[in-house]
Amino acid sequence: MIQKTTAILFAILLTAAAVHSASLEDDAVIFQALEEEMARSLADLKVDVFGPPYFITYQIRHHDRAEVAASFGALILSDTHQARTLFVDVKVGDPQFDSSFPESHRYSVEQFIPVDNDLDSLKRALWYETDLRYKQAIVSFLRKKGRFISGVESHDLPDFSKGKSVRERIDPIPEWKLDIPGWEQLVRQISNLFKVAPGIEKSRVKIFSDRVIRYYYDSDGNKIRDAHLKYGLNIEAWTKTEEGTQLHDQKTLYFGKIDQFPSRAELTRTTLELIASLKELKAATPMDPYVGPAIFSPDATAVLFHEAIGHRLEGDRLRRDKDGKTFLKKIGQRILPEFITVVDNPALKSYHGTPLIGHYHTDDQGQQSREVVLIDHGVLKSFLLSRTPVLGFNRTNGHARSDGVHPPMSRMSNFVVKSDLTLDAASLKQRLIEEVKKQNKPYGLFVKKIVGGETQTDNRQFQVLKGKPLYLYKVFPDGREELVRGVDFVGTPLSIISKILVTGDDPTVINGFCTAESGVLPVASITPSVLLSEVELQVSHQPQVRRPILTPPKVVSAP
Missing domain, CATH: 3.30.2290.10 (PmbA/TldD superfamily)
Incomplete structure (x- = not known):
């Protein structure tokens, strides 16, 4: 997560x-x-x-x-x-x-x-x-x-x-x-x-x-x-x-x-x-469930790739009988559009002056970190590996990580999504509008900011992922945008990543923290905006609490 x-x-x-x-x-x-x-x-x-x-x-x-x-x-x-x-x-x-x-x-x-x-x-x-x-x-x-x-x-x-x-x-x-x-x-x-x-x-x-x-x-x-x-x-x-x-x-x-x-x-x-x-x-209007095309901003893209792909490429999981093993036997197969390449590089310290908090020289099994090409032009090439062998891979690539409390396992560090097919912001929005008209939808979606996401990889659970948009906009065919709230995007990993049509030309550093079995670890993503042909929204669970009965105390010393 x-x-x-x-x-x-x-x-x-x-x-x-x-x-x-x-x-x-x-x-x-x-x-x-x-x-x-x-x-x-x-x-x-x-x-x-x-x-x-x-x-x-x-x-x-x-x-x-x-x-x-x-x-x-x-x-x-x-x-x-x-x-x-x-x-x-x-x-x-x-x-x-x-x-x-x-x-x-x-x-x-x-x-x-x-x-x-x-x-x-x-x-x-x-x-x-x-x-x-x-x-x-x-x-x-x-x-x-x-x-x-x-x-x-x-x-x-x-x-x-x-x-x-x-x-x-x-x-x-x-x-x-x-x-x-x-x-x-x-x-x-x-x-x-x-x-x-x-x-x-x-x-x-x-x-x-x-x-x-x-x-x-x-x-x-x-x-x-x-x-x-x-x-x-x-x-x-x-x-x-x-x-x-x-x-x-x-x-x-x-x-x-x-x-x-x-x-x-x-x-x-x-x-x-x-x-x-x-x-x-x-003041935004709560939104109803919906399916339609959407633009994800770079931070929403980071969550999408982190949850749909990243955790499923962490090799230690693939040794577990109860893991879904989504990509275990897909080495050499295309799992993303051919214009997308994904690497994980803990050796990167910064990107265009912005520090990357997933950086490290040596992992938590004493092995030197190195860049790993996970997906090359859409084709799955490798996994994130610790010293625990995985089918087809017998050596670590320096990705064993831990919080110093839990045993280390293979985890993401600096997760980079590259694209050979990009559009600027205005063209990306226009492409969204074209997709809205093509599908005869009343509007498309723009996920501007996201809170976070989560996924299940256990084969006893549904293989789904969920993201929690904070600032979500309806984008109408005439270009108008309307802020809405109260929904999550959901999907299955293989399905949702197959919906990517094109990316933006705006790769952005997203620094954050990921919670998994080996603890809460700093991770960074470098991701662009993406346009997806279809995203499903469901009403989010939002407990309702009575607002304060009295107004706040009168401010004595205003700023």
Whole structure:
């Protein structure tokens, strides 16, 4: 599932104070703890007839987080903190048949460890967690063996593949610059604009920064330290319609450096635009179910491709008996129009100056990331792969990802849709109108902004996907547009992607977060607008809540 936010860069220099963490100035003790406990476990961790693990992964993530937020001109949060989490993966058996259980991911909770570089404390945490995971691995191995012996489970492929050459990568740790007093003042000023906005019941303006430093070590000898730093700002507001339907809109901006921070003038304009848009949406007419041609904006296209195609090309899913395996046996077949190519490239850091939050150098199995051509001119060529082999593919392509809490699996990173058949915005709208007339429809559709989407890949469920438009317009044959609300688009993956007629010439970066089995991960899409010959809309589930009985308190200090 993807939760969408659009990335836009603005530039103004804010006074910044560099934040140093004494515990990070010399982190050799972290790798000392990892190496010593790894050696001890590989040599001596055994019980009864079970020998030591054949593969172990250790991963420590150090989190620096700063966040300030305000509502209606008053500060509601100002916090800076550190935390460290530990992830341990233990495999028993051998690469052909091991303890991994593709049908389910283990129950996982965050394992917090000391932020101090204290060797004894770190080793104790590693010792305890490794022991726990070793015992769980043995139980999983025996359960899996039982299923295999009883004939319930077939086992035609190895469980684990050989990785690339052993490598060491120690990246520099970026300086973490903050301006907490300046941010507190700014969120007060911007959130104050909501005070006099009619109909706004709740609002929040938040500035945040995250620095995540990852220490990775595995029994193959891969030793990695890398770091990701991002800054962001979120503006959001809620209102209710006359019938009690809650409406919510937000704008989230991401940037990689503090000197790319948006100015107050830009944020003021963005906030006023959000207020005006919510007012228009509140007055919009609820729409009935409908089937007709539609233009999807770049962010709607991102959700469409993410849900219809992306999740179904994540190789780990294809090993599960209960997966729908939509595309497993379609390698070499055309699944999209021949003018469309799809790649996933975690090595991309930015696109035309906009940072891509799905970027990484090394995945969560110690393998180097690389670009993968998934669909070449409509023909399916490959899958997103971890070290778990898939039919026809025995080696990873560096796409094992995790939130540092759950076991890694193949996931999207920077998902790029390219097109050889494009139209500018005016021509795309005209083509939509032509399609409306051709189909003798009263109007077409334009999905301008979407909240997010979801899909089912389990073969016990209907193979469907759903998207949640926020700003949806009827487009009439004379070119008029009318804002409507209250519907979702639905479809089956093979059907809906076959309806693509042409794309726009407007590839746009869509940064967001995706929730799946290996956790909530940052992902980016670079997608254009698309014209589809047919999209089905259904009435969305929208609980209705009585509006406030009294009017809001009188504003004493207006902005």
